Amino acid sequence: MEFNRLNKWGNELNICIRCGYCCEHCPLYKVSNWEIDTPRGRLLLAYGLLTGEVEPSAYVAEKLFQCFYCEDCSKSCSAKVSPTDIFTDARADLMESGFDVQGTTVRNDEKLCMACGRCVSVCKSEALSMDMENMRVLVDKVKCKGCGVCVAECPVGAMSQKEGFGISSKELSAKIESSLKNMNGITKVIIFCCDWSIYPGLRLSRMELMEAENTSEVIVTVCAGRIDPGLILDAFYQGAWGVMIACCPLDECEHDGNYRAQERCALVERLLDMLGVPSQRLQLVHFATGETQKLKSAVDSFVSEIASLGPI
Amino acid sequence: MKIDIERLKGIVGEKGVRDNIADLYVYGSDSSVHEATPSVVVRPETIEAVQEIVRYANAWSIPVIARGAGSGSSGHTVPIDGGIVMDLKRMNRILAIRPRDILCKVEPGVVCDDLNRVLQSHGLWFPSTPESGRIATIGGTIANNGSGVRAIKYGTMRDYVLGMKVVLANGALVTLGADTRAQASGYQLDRLMVGSEGTLGIIVEATLLLRHLPKFRAMGLAKFNKLEDAGETISDIVASEVTPSLLELVDDIAITALNKTLNMNLPQVEAIVVYECDGRLKEAVDYDMETIKEICEKHNAFGIEMGSDAKEMERIYSGRKKLFAALSRYRDGFVCTSLADDMAVPSSKIAECARKIHEIGERNHVVMNAYGHCGIGLLHTKILMEATRKEQWENARQAVDDVYSYVRSVGGTTSGEHGIAISKAPSWKKEKADSLQMMKAIKVALDPNNILNPHKLMDAPDDWVTATKLRYPVEL
Numbered sequence: 001m002e003f004n005r006l007n008k009w010g011n012e013l014n015i016c017i018r019c020g021y022c023c024e025h026c027p028l029y030k031v032s033n034w035e036i037d038t039p040r041g042r043l044l045l046a047y048g049l050l051t052g053e054v055e056p057s058a059y060v061a062e063k064l065f066q067c068f069y070c071e072d073c074s075k076s077c078s079a080k081v082s083p084t085d086i087f088t089d090a091r092a093d094l095m096e097s098g099f100d101v102q103g104t105t106v107r108n109d110e111k112l113c114m115a116c117g118r119c120v121s122v123c124k125s126e127a128l129s130m131d132m133e134n135m136r137v138l139v140d141k142v143k144c145k146g147c148g149v150c151v152a153e154c155p156v157g158a159m160s161q162k163e164g165f166g167i168s169s170k171e172l173s174a175k176i177e178s179s180l181k182n183m184n185g186i187t188k189v190i191i192f193c194c195d196w197s198i199y200p201g202l203r204l205s206r207m208e209l210m211e212a213e214n215t216s217e218v219i220v221t222v223c224a225g226r227i228d229p230g231l232i233l234d235a236f237y238q239g240a241w242g243v244m245i246a247c248c249p250l251d252e253c254e255h256d257g258n259y260r261a262q263e264r265c266a267l268v269e270r271l272l273d274m275l276g277v278p279s280q281r282l283q284l285v286h287f288a289t290g291e292t293q294k295l296k297s298a299v300d301s302f303v304s305e306i307a308s309l310g311p312i
Numbered sequence: 313m314k315i316d317i318e319r320l321k322g323i324v325g326e327k328g329v330r331d332n333i334a335d336l337y338v339y340g341s342d343s344s345v346h347e348a349t350p351s352v353v354v355r356p357e358t359i360e361a362v363q364e365i366v367r368y369a370n371a372w373s374i375p376v377i378a379r380g381a382g383s384g385s386s387g388h389t390v391p392i393d394g395g396i397v398m399d400l401k402r403m404n405r406i407l408a409i410r411p412r413d414i415l416c417k418v419e420p421g422v423v424c425d426d427l428n429r430v431l432q433s434h435g436l437w438f439p440s441t442p443e444s445g446r447i448a449t450i451g452g453t454i455a456n457n458g459s460g461v462r463a464i465k466y467g468t469m470r471d472y473v474l475g476m477k478v479v480l481a482n483g484a485l486v487t488l489g490a491d492t493r494a495q496a497s498g499y500q501l502d503r504l505m506v507g508s509e510g511t512l513g514i515i516v517e518a519t520l521l522l523r524h525l526p527k528f529r530a531m532g533l534a535k536f537n538k539l540e541d542a543g544e545t546i547s548d549i550v551a552s553e554v555t556p557s558l559l560e561l562v563d564d565i566a567i568t569a570l571n572k573t574l575n576m577n578l579p580q581v582e583a584i585v586v587y588e589c590d591g592r593l594k595e596a597v598d599y600d601m602e603t604i605k606e607i608c609e610k611h612n613a614f615g616i617e618m619g620s621d622a623k624e625m626e627r628i629y630s631g632r633k634k635l636f637a638a639l640s641r642y643r644d645g646f647v648c649t650s651l652a653d654d655m656a657v658p659s660s661k662i663a664e665c666a667r668k669i670h671e672i673g674e675r676n677h678v679v680m681n682a683y684g685h686c687g688i689g690l691l692h693t694k695i696l697m698e699a700t701r702k703e704q705w706e707n708a709r710q711a712v713d714d715v716y717s718y719v720r721s722v723g724g725t726t727s728g729e730h731g732i733a734i735s736k737a738p739s740w741k742k743e744k745a746d747s748l749q750m751m752k753a754i755k756v757a758l759d760p761n762n763i764l765n766p767h768k769l770m771d772a773p774d775d776w777v778t779a780t781k782l783r784y785p786v787e788l
Contacts, residue, residue: 014647017343017637017640017647020382020383020444024447033402035338035399036334045337053337059332059334077637078638079640079641080573080574080638203425204401204423204426204447205404205426206406
C-alpha cells in the first residue's frame with residue numbers, strides 16, 4: 001500500500017519521544033483507557049504502517065479515523081509534533097486505498113435526510129457538502145473533526161456518530177438517566193461540560209465515594225455544540241431541576257459550537273417559558289481552559305439557586 | 313509461546329483482552345529506545361483477576377509484565393520475551409483518604425496528578441510525584457521508586473509507601489507494611505518492592521503517606537555564564553541550612569533547544585538554576601529565598617528573577633517543565649533518545665559531572681546535555697543523535713559506558729529515579745557487581761519460574777543496543 005501523504009511524517013515520528021504526555025488530554029483515552037486510543041498509540045500505528053510492522057486493516061483504519069481534533073495533544077507537545085496533522089494524512093492515504101470506515105466521523109442516513117442543508121451550513125471544517133444533482137449530503141471523512149455540531153443541528157436525526165465514545169444521543173440520554181437516578185433526595189442538576197474547554201474532576205482515575213456525594217452530575221461532551229435541544233429537554237423530562245451548559249468563551253470554539261449552544265438554549269428557554277418553567281433553570285456559561293475553580297463556583301451557585309426553586 | 317486467550321477472557325471478560333497485532337504493537341513500546349511485541353494484553357479490574365492471571369502464567373511459565381502509563385524511559389514495560397502485558401490502568405480507584413492518619417489507599421492505576429487533584433480539597437498532597445505525573449500511575453512510580461522535582465525536601469517514593477498489597481508470582485496475595493509510620497521489625501518487604509521494576513510481584517494496592525499542602529511557595533531563577541558557577545551554587549545551597557523544595561539545573565544545550573523548539577527567548581547562558589522554597593510562614597519562605605539568592609550572587613549569578621504568585625511561578629518553571637521533549641529539535645536531523653537518562657552523583661560533583669557529560673558527548677560524536685533535580689545529586693541527560701545512522705549507535709553505546717564509568721568513579725549511582733530496566737542494565741550491573749548474586753537469589757526465591765518482567769535489571773542482556781529491536785528505523 002502507498003502512503004504518499006504519511007511518508008513525509010517519518011522524521012516527525014522519530015522526533016516524537018513517546019513520553020505519552022499527550023495522553024492526559026485525549027477524550028477518547030478518557031473513555032476507553034486503552035493505549036491504542038491515545039495520540040501516542042495512534043502515532044505508533046502510523047509509524048508501524050510506514051515501517052511495515054503494522055499491516056493496514058479495517059481495525060487500524062478505524063483507530064486512525066477516531067479523533068475529535070480537540071488538538072490538545074498537539075498544543076501540549078513540547079517536541080512540537082502535531083499528531084492531528086499526521087492522522088489527517090494517514091486518513092487520506094487509507095481512504096485512497098479503500099478503507100472506508102467511520103471512526104468518530106459523522107454518518108448521514110439518506111433515508112431520513114431531507115437535504116435541508118442545515119448541517120452543511122454549521123460545519124466549520126467544510127466536511128459536509130450538498131450534492132445538488134442528487135440532493136444529498138456528502139461527508140468528507142478526512143475533513144470531519146467529529147465535533148457533533150451537525151448531529152445536534154439535524155432536525156430529523158439523520159446525522160449520527162457511532163456509539164462507544166459516550167457522545168451518541170442514546171449514550172448521552174442514558175447518562176442523564178443514570179445520573180438523575182443517583183441523585184435521590186438532593187438537588188437534581190445536570191451540567192453539560194465541553195471537554196475541550198475544561199474537564200472537571202479526575203481525568204484518568206476514579207473515586208466512587210466522592211461521586212456518590214455529588215449534588216450535581218457533570219456530563220462531559222466533546223463540544224457544547226453537540227448538545228441539541230432534545231437532550232436538554234430530555235434532562236428536564238427525566239426529572240432534572242436545572243441544566244447548565246459549560247462551553248468555551250465566544251470566538252474561542254473552532255466549531256462555533258458555543259454559538260450553536262447559545263441559539264439552542266434560547267430556543268429551549270422559549271419552550272420552557274411556554275410550559276411555565278422559569279428560564280433560570282437553564283444556564284449557559286463560558287470557561288477558558290484551566291478555569292476549574294471558576295467552573296466549580298459557578299456550579300455551586302447554580303445548584304444553590306436551583307435548590308431554592310425546588311423541583312419542577 | 314501458546315497462550316490460552318479464551319482462558320484469559322474467562323478471567324477478565326471479552327472486553328479486557330486484546331490480541332490483535334495493532335494493539336500488541338502499541339503495547340510493545342514505552343518512552344525508551346526499545347520495542348518488543350507482547351503476545352496478549354489483559355486488563356484486570358480486581359485483585360482476584362490479577363491473581364488468577366498470574367497463577368495461569370506461572371503454571372505455563374509465561375512472562376507477565378505489569379504496565380501503568382508506559383512512561384518509563386529505560387524499557388521497563390517492553391516485553392523483551394513476549395508474554396502477557398498486564399495493563400493496570402483500570403484498577404484506578406482512590407479507595408480511601410484519611411486526613412487524620414495523613415494517608416490514602418489507592419489502586420495501582422491511579423494517576424499521580426489525579427490523586428493530587430482529590431487531595432487538594434483536603435489541604436493535602438502527595439509530593440513524590442514525578443514530572444510525568446500527568447499520566448504516570450502510582451503502581452509504576454512505586455515499582456520504579458520515582459521521586460520528582462521536590463525530592464530534595466520531601467524525599468522519594470520509598471519514603472511514602474507505608475504498605476501495599478502484592479500479588480506474588482505464585483498468585484498469592486500478601487499484605488506488606490502497615491497503616492503506620494513506625495514499622496520496626498523484620499524484613500522490610502514493602503521497601504523491597506519499591507524500585508523492583510515489576511520483577512518481584514504485582515502491586516495491586518498501596519497505602520501512601522501524605523503531606524499538608526504548604527501555605528506559601530516562592531520560586532527563583534538565576535543565570536550563570538559558567539556552568540561551574542552554577543554547580544558551585546547548587547553544592548553550596550545543599551550544604552547550607554536552607555532546604556529548598558526544588559533545585560534544578562538547566563544547561564546551555566537545553567536552553568538552545570527550548571529557544572529553538574518553543575521560542576522561549578531564554579538568555580543563551582551556560583546554565584540556569586531554578587529554585588523554590590515553601591512553608592507555613594511567608595516570612596520564613598522569603599528569608600530562605602533571600603539566603604539562596606545570596607548564595608547565587610556569591611557565585612556570579614545575574615538576572616535573578618523571583619515570584620510567588622502561581623502565574624509567575626509557572627512562567628519561571630515552564631522552561632524546565634517542557635525540556636524533555638523540546639530536546640528532540642535541538643539540531644535538524646537529530647532526535648532525542650532516552651539514553652544515560654539519569655544518574656546521581658555526590659552534590660559536590662554536580663558541575664564536574666555536567667561538564668563530563670558534555671565532553672563525553674563531544675568525544676563520541678553525539679550531543680549530551682545536563683539538567684535535573686541537582687539538589688539530590690540527580691542529573692538527567694539525553695543522547696541527541698542521528699538515530700537512523702548505524703554508526704551513531706556505536707557512538708551512543710560508548711557514550712553511555714563512558715558516562716557511567718565516570719559516575720561510578722566518583723561514588724555515584726546509575727539511576728536516581730528513572731530506573732534500570734534494559735538500557736541502563738549493563739552499567740548498573742558493573743556498579744552492583746558484588747550484590748548481583750544476592751538480588752538473583754531473591755528473584756529466584758520469589759519468582760522461581762522467572763515470569764515477572766523477566767530479563768530486566770540484573771538479568772537484562774549485557775548489550776542494550778541489541779537487547780531488543782530499536783524503535784528507530786535503523787539496521788545494525
